[in-house]
Amino acid sequence: MYAKLVFRNAKRSVKDYLVYIVTMTICVTLFYSFLSISSSNYNPDIGTEYDFTLLSDGMKVAICMITLLLLFLIRFVNHYMLRRKQKEFAVQSIMGMEQKTIGRIFFAETLIMGIVSILIGIFFGVFCSQFITAMLLTAYGKPYEISWTLFPDTVLLTVAFFVLCFFVVGIFNTRAIQKTKIIDMLSADKENEPELKKSRFISGVVVLFELFTVWGLIIGIQKVFFYYDTRFALPVQLMFWGNILFPLLTLLWSIFCIIRKKKRECFIAGLLICSAWNAFTAASVAALTNKYYLSLGGGTLNQYLLFVLIDLLFFICALIYLISGLIVAWKEKSPEHRYREEALFFLGQIISKLNTTSKTMVIICITLVLAIFMFVAAPILTGWSSGYLDIRSMYDVQVYSKYNDVYEEKNLPHDSYEIITDFLAEHKIDTDYDCTFNLYLPEKDDFHNRQKYDFPITAISLSDYNTIREMLGYEQIFLGEDEFTTQWKSIATEEEKSSFLAEHTSVATDGGTLNLSEQSCYGEAMGETIYNAYTNILYVFPDNICKKLLPVIKNRYITTTENISYENARKLERLFTEEYPEQTESGVMYGIRFSTLQTNSTIANNFVLQAAMLYGAVVLMIICLTVLSLQQLLDAGQYKYRFSVLRKLGVEEKHISKLILKQLSVWFGLPIIVAIVIATVVINYFIQTISAEISAYIGFSTLMLQIGTTVGILVILLICYFISTWIIFRRSVNS
Amino acid sequence: MNTILKLEHIQKYYGNEGNITKAIKDISFSVEAGEFLGIMGASGSGKTTLLNCISTIDTVSAGHIFLEGADVTEIKPKALARFRRENLGFVFQDFNLLDTLTISENIALALAINKVPTGSVEPRILDIAEKLNISDILNKYPYQVSGGQKQRCACARAIINNPKLLLADEPTGALDSHSSQMLLSTIQSINEQLRATILMVTHDAFTASYASRILFLKDGEIFMELRKGNDSRSIFFDKILNVLTMIGGGQSHVC
Numbered sequence: 001m002y003a004k005l006v007f008r009n010a011k012r013s014v015k016d017y018l019v020y021i022v023t024m025t026i027c028v029t030l031f032y033s034f035l036s037i038s039s040s041n042y043n044p045d046i047g048t049e050y051d052f053t054l055l056s057d058g059m060k061v062a063i064c065m066i067t068l069l070l071l072f073l074i075r076f077v078n079h080y081m082l083r084r085k086q087k088e089f090a091v092q093s094i095m096g097m098e099q100k101t102i103g104r105i106f107f108a109e110t111l112i113m114g115i116v117s118i119l120i121g122i123f124f125g126v127f128c129s130q131f132i133t134a135m136l137l138t139a140y141g142k143p144y145e146i147s148w149t150l151f152p153d154t155v156l157l158t159v160a161f162f163v164l165c166f167f168v169v170g171i172f173n174t175r176a177i178q179k180t181k182i183i184d185m186l187s188a189d190k191e192n193e194p195e196l197k198k199s200r201f202i203s204g205v206v207v208l209f210e211l212f213t214v215w216g217l218i219i220g221i222q223k224v225f226f227y228y229d230t231r232f233a234l235p236v237q238l239m240f241w242g243n244i245l246f247p248l249l250t251l252l253w254s255i256f257c258i259i260r261k262k263k264r265e266c267f268i269a270g271l272l273i274c275s276a277w278n279a280f281t282a283a284s285v286a287a288l289t290n291k292y293y294l295s296l297g298g299g300t301l302n303q304y305l306l307f308v309l310i311d312l313l314f315f316i317c318a319l320i321y322l323i324s325g326l327i328v329a330w331k332e333k334s335p336e337h338r339y340r341e342e343a344l345f346f347l348g349q350i351i352s353k354l355n356t357t358s359k360t361m362v363i364i365c366i367t368l369v370l371a372i373f374m375f376v377a378a379p380i381l382t383g384w385s386s387g388y389l390d391i392r393s394m395y396d397v398q399v400y401s402k403y404n405d406v407y408e409e410k411n412l413p414h415d416s417y418e419i420i421t422d423f424l425a426e427h428k429i430d431t432d433y434d435c436t437f438n439l440y441l442p443e444k445d446d447f448h449n450r451q452k453y454d455f456p457i458t459a460i461s462l463s464d465y466n467t468i469r470e471m472l473g474y475e476q477i478f479l480g481e482d483e484f485t486t487q488w489k490s491i492a493t494e495e496e497k498s499s500f501l502a503e504h505t506s507v508a509t510d511g512g513t514l515n516l517s518e519q520s521c522y523g524e525a526m527g528e529t530i531y532n533a534y535t536n537i538l539y540v541f542p543d544n545i546c547k548k549l550l551p552v553i554k555n556r557y558i559t560t561t562e563n564i565s566y567e568n569a570r571k572l573e574r575l576f577t578e579e580y581p582e583q584t585e586s587g588v589m590y591g592i593r594f595s596t597l598q599t600n601s602t603i604a605n606n607f608v609l610q611a612a613m614l615y616g617a618v619v620l621m622i623i624c625l626t627v628l629s630l631q632q633l634l635d636a637g638q639y640k641y642r643f644s645v646l647r648k649l650g651v652e653e654k655h656i657s658k659l660i661l662k663q664l665s666v667w668f669g670l671p672i673i674v675a676i677v678i679a680t681v682v683i684n685y686f687i688q689t690i691s692a693e694i695s696a697y698i699g700f701s702t703l704m705l706q707i708g709t710t711v712g713i714l715v716i717l718l719i720c721y722f723i724s725t726w727i728i729f730r731r732s733v734n735s
Numbered sequence: 736m737n738t739i740l741k742l743e744h745i746q747k748y749y750g751n752e753g754n755i756t757k758a759i760k761d762i763s764f765s766v767e768a769g770e771f772l773g774i775m776g777a778s779g780s781g782k783t784t785l786l787n788c789i790s791t792i793d794t795v796s797a798g799h800i801f802l803e804g805a806d807v808t809e810i811k812p813k814a815l816a817r818f819r820r821e822n823l824g825f826v827f828q829d830f831n832l833l834d835t836l837t838i839s840e841n842i843a844l845a846l847a848i849n850k851v852p853t854g855s856v857e858p859r860i861l862d863i864a865e866k867l868n869i870s871d872i873l874n875k876y877p878y879q880v881s882g883g884q885k886q887r888c889a890c891a892r893a894i895i896n897n898p899k900l901l902l903a904d905e906p907t908g909a910l911d912s913h914s915s916q917m918l919l920s921t922i923q924s925i926n927e928q929l930r931a932t933i934l935m936v937t938h939d940a941f942t943a944s945y946a947s948r949i950l951f952l953k954d955g956e957i958f959m960e961l962r963k964g965n966d967s968r969s970i971f972f973d974k975i976l977n978v979l980t981m982i983g984g985g986q987s988h989v990c
Contacts, residue, residue, distance in 0.1 A: 339853040344844045348835030645831045648792070649892075650820025651848055652813070 002101070006108040020077050020110070021117045023626050024162075027070050027619075028121020032158045033128035034063050034615050037136060039151035058604070062612035064161075066619055071165055073623045078110065078169050080630045082176060089177060090185035103174030110173070114166045118159060125158070126150060132611065139607045201359050202321045206271065209314045210254060216278065216307050217247035219300075227296060239288050242281035243304075250274035265325045272318040279311035283685055290689065293453045312678060313366060319674060320361045324354035342651060342659055349642070349663055357631065361671055364624045368675035369682065371620035375714065376683050378613035379706040380694065382606045387697025389602040391490060391525045393595035394472060397558040399576070400529035402589040406552075409447065411586035413554040419579055420556070423572050430561040433471040437464035438551035439532065442509040442539060447550060458532040458553060459484075459509075459539035461546035471559055474524050479542055484514040486521045489528070489536040491696040497521055500537065507539065511548035514541060529555055529591075569594040621717060628668055629725035636732035643733045660730055668722055739932050740766040740789070740900055745798035747784050747955075758784040760955040763798075766900070771926045771933045773946030775975070777982065780952040782936045783904065789934065790823055790902050791815050803899055820849055824893030824901040824931075828908035830885045832877040838888045839864070839873035845892045863891045866929075867921055883914030887921055894931055901925070903935040907942045919945045940979060944972040953982050 014021075038060040089102050126148060137143070220243035228240050253274060257267040285304040289296055331338050331347050338344060354361070397420065401413045416436045424431060439458040441447055446456035465487070466476045479485060484507060488497055505516045522540075531538050532553070541549075564572075573592060580590035632639075643656055687694060687703075694703055747759040759781045766772050776782045787793035789800060791807055800807040802822060810818050825831070832841050839860050846856050864870045867887045872880050877888070886906060893901055906922065907915035923945050925931050937943050945968070951959040959978055963971045 335856065336853045339843055339847045339851075339856045341847055341850065342844070344836060344840050344847055345833065348833060348840065352835040642833055642835070645833055646848075647816070648819075648825055648827075648831060649845055649848055650816045650818075650823075652816040 002105060003108075006105055006112070009105070010109045010112045020081055021113055021120075023073065023077050023622070024114060024117035025121045025124065026622055027067075027073065028118050028158060028162060029124040029128055030615060030618060031063070031067055031070075031161065032122050032125030032154060033132055034611060035060070035157060036125070036129040036151055036154045037132055038063070039154045058608040059611065062608055063615060066612065066616045067161070069616075069619055069623060071168070073626060074165050074169050075172070076627055076630065078173055080634050081110065082106070082173055083634055086180075086185045089180075090182055093182050093185070099178045099180075100174070103177040106177060107170040107174055110170065111166055114162065118162050122150075122155060122158060135611070136607060139603050139610075202268070202317065205314065205317045206268065209271065209275070209310070210251070212307070212310045213247045213250045213278070216282070217244065217251065219303060219307075220244040220247060223296070223300065227294070233292060235284070236288050236292055236294065239281060239284045242277075243285070246274060246277045246281055250278065265322060268318050269322060272315060272322065275311045275314045275318065279308050279315065282307040282311060287685075287689055295452075312369075312682070316365045316369070316674065316678060317362045320354075320358050320365060320671075323670065324351050324358070327351055327354075342646070342655060345642075345646060346659055346662060350666055353635075353667070360627065360631065364627060365671045365675050365678075367620050368624050368671060369679045371617045371624065372675060372679040372714070373682055373686075374613045374617035374620070375710045376679075376707055377686065378610050378617070379710070380687070380690075380698065380703060381613075382610045383698035383702065383706070384690070384693050385602055385606050385609075388693075389598060391697070392528055393593065393598040394525065394527045395557040396560045396564055396595050397556075397572075398527060398529055398593045399556040399580075400591050400593075401554050402533060402591075403552045403587070404450065404533055404589065405587035407448075407587065409550065411588065412550075412552055413588045413590070415554065415580075417556050417576075417580070419575060420558070420572065423575060424558075424560070427568055429564060429568070432559045432561055433467070434556070434558045435464065435467045435471065436554070436556040437461070437467075438546075439530075439538075439553035439555065440541070440546050440549035440551050442507055442541075442549065444510055444550045447552065452534050455532060455534040457535050457537050457539055459541045459546065459549065460487075460530070461543045462540055463543050465540045468526060468530070468557060469524075471557065472524070472526065477519065477522070477540070479517055479540065481542065482512065482514050483517040483542070485517040485519060485540045487526060487530070487538040487540060488521055488523045489531060489696075490523065490525050491692050492523075492536040493692065493695075496536070497523075509541065509545060509549060511541075511545040514545065527557075529593075564594060564596050566596055566600060569596040573597065621714065624671070625717065625721040628671065629721050632664060632667055632725055633728055633732065636729060639729070640733050656733075657730070660733060661726065664722065664726055664729060668718070668725075672718065737768050738765045739768045739770075739803055740934070741801040742789070743799045743801070745785070745788060745800065746796045747781070747788060747793070748796045757955050759788070759795075761798075762952075762955070762957055764950060764957065764960075766932060766934060768932055769926070769930050771923070771945070771947045772935070773943040773949040774934070774936045774952060775938060775940075775943050775949055775979070776952035776958075777938065779954075781955040782938075782952050785952070786902060786904055786934070786936050789900075790825065791819055820845075820896070822899045824896065824898035826886070826889050826893050826901065826903040826906045828905040830877070830882075830889050830909070832885055832889060832892075834877050837874050837876055838869065838880065838884075841877070841888060842892045842895055845895055849896050851896075859895060860891075863895050866924075867891050881914065882910050883917055886910060886914070886918050890918070890921060890925065894925060894929065897931075899932065901931050901933045903933060905937055905939075906935065907937070907939065915942065940972060940975045943975055944968050949975060951978055951982060958982055 038057070085106065089099075089106070092102050093099055220240075224240050224244060228237075230237075232240075250271065253270045254267070256262075257270065282304045285296070286301050288294065289301060327347060328351060331351075338347070399417050399420065403412055406412055421434075437460065439460055441456055442459055443456075449456055462477075462479050469476060477485065486501070501516065501520050507514050507516075573594065576590075576592045580592075582589055582591065584590070643660075646656060646659075647653075694700065742765065743763050745759055745762045746757070749756045749758055762781075762785065774782050774785065784793065788795050789807070791810070795808055798808070807818070832838075833844070836844065842860050842863065843856050846859065847853075851859070860873070861870070864873055867890060869884060869887050869891060872884055872888075877885055880888075886909075890906075893903075903922065907918055910918060919942060922933065922935070926933050933946075935942070935946060943949050947963045949961045950957055951961070959982075961971075961974055961978060966974070
């Protein structure tokens, strides 16, 4: 009998469950399609030089972590369904059905709907996973063809994961139904907002913020005490003092407000301004450290990033909290706006909703910022790393050394790394080019100069330079006697180059002074290891001059006829590191890089990063939009009553439609606009900090194109949600 | 006296062919300006349907309703809202106040919807609040005041635009006896001092006894009409009870 009831209920209320089914289907689709590539049955043809396992493990962990967020959404949608069906439950319990049974029936209904959405979701997931495969094979530079396969282990994992979710949520729901009183169920949809009370969560947020400010102040004082130097440039000095001044101001303002018993809104408005300043000064730490090579250390930078984050979070909380206050103040001040047609009604709607849901609003705002940031940052980070890969892995094998910790000239590297020659011969790997070369210091006296911002530029002999150019397929260059030229990293800016060349028309060396050649600079990509640490430039000197100089770095670049396989590369890497460890007693640092290994790990990491970030961003975005739209639909009962009052008062339908549109626009617009503004600031800061890398490895036009596409997707998602909410909302208000 | 409302052979049917329910069979009556008319009847007698037709919320199946000479049944659907807000005032059983607005804002909303100049909104609210004795609670929210106060606020909202006709649907339905009495005195004073024409639907004899004339409905027809004339309220009350006894079954059924 009950089974019949369950099925009939489920069939009849498909329309009621539409939001639920759609949301769940989207979740399952995303979950399945992203997870499918980690299936053990998934064997895309990516070639022997790549190892795929690296990718799938990372992928599985990333996907599952993000999907936990979905639990939150499932819980919320269930709550919505529960509210909608309250009246039905009431009737059933009045008829004498036990509340336990009602709970079970509801659970069975949601389970049926859930299973339906899992099936639809997996069906769509099979389609969507094709996109992911396409994305993957493009990442590995292979052509792709579409294949329709269902992976049993992924299906099993998907079903298991979601059914588990349903059970967890179902238990909560059954409990909730058991605890609800019949009378509350009966009056559930008649109930207006019980009371317009301000949520207390802002007090907690303020206390936390104050605690962090105290911490920030202590750190600020510490940093000045340990690191401050009057010789620093003015912006750095301002940064040091700013990081004491603004936290101090924040605390003083709080004390002032408590003593003078200022109004809460006023107090929080002050804190809002302070948090913006705090965020600004804290953010300047990372920027200035980059620019002026400050030796604050990674820990400090992370600490200040944390402060920026805390300040931003507080800023969002305070802003949302103050918005309803602002609207109230504006309403009080201007009777001409207040008493214009339905304005009173509209303001009343917004204020009452904002007051009771400011916490949800804050969470939605923060999540949206995160989602937007992830959307934009994913292409930047992967573009950066794959651009960097092209520049880094120009040779099939590259051996490099560093002398940063060598303090005796006799300890400098002299080996020509014969172990590699032996290994290649043993494994019958032919080489096209093989070049072992030195990098020299122009002046011997610079050997002991180890200041980061004044690290000596090294030089290469013309013949070695030309060999490497030939290796990479560039043209040969020529130098006159007593002439030199320069080779630049791609990250170097045009201004940097021209100002350097203008100042350095000649260079003093141990072998005599050299003048700048007519063709004074070359910018072709030649890898990272050809330059000395902390420098973006390399001198090219005639061979006879180099003979008189002190060689400090010994490198070896090899290109092979065929790609070295993943296994061989790993083997050689192990052998090499045994003989030439990264840290030696003499202080020389050795390293070996294989394009095979670099490409493999970079592509895999990039893919996991990009897929995880995009997946995360889409999931977050959908969660936010669903919550926003359900928040409105959840209250449709109340709104129906309120709009019916308006109708009885004689408001035209046209005005009512306009009011609905206005209300939904504010409801969707407010968190989205706040999120966009904050995200723009954060992304701007992010792009500013790594602008050199972006222009070197990605290019701003490509970046803008990517950001444009992202914004486009976001706008489409938003419009879809907005329109569907609008339609359902209008229907429920008009019915 | 001039007639403000005139109903001519109103009929209202529900349902489709073969299964027609006649909610109102044939009703005609008129209301004079300044009159306080009560409409009584048991459940299902058609009184709410009648009120809905007069208030233009529902349409009639046949017949005409004239408000100050204008035929309400001929107004185009688009112009109905405007007609309602300019000519009619409503008081409902469940108050119909907006919980998101204060009492004064609830009243102001009615003015604002009628596009009253913003400058005169507040003085008018203060004026009406004083008359209905709700000045102290103007800045409270509906859930902070009692049912009687809520209903007086609803009255204030209904009459603030000086409607030609005030329609009250069971105004005391949700109130206790003391609050009912207070509210009815208020309505009476609205009728007497502000010269408002009131049409009140109720099934409660005590509430009806405040009216100056009562129409009794039975099965969609006017069963009887009772005028207060110069009677005291208690005599009028007894007369009403007698009529109700007569309607409720009639002697023929008892025998």
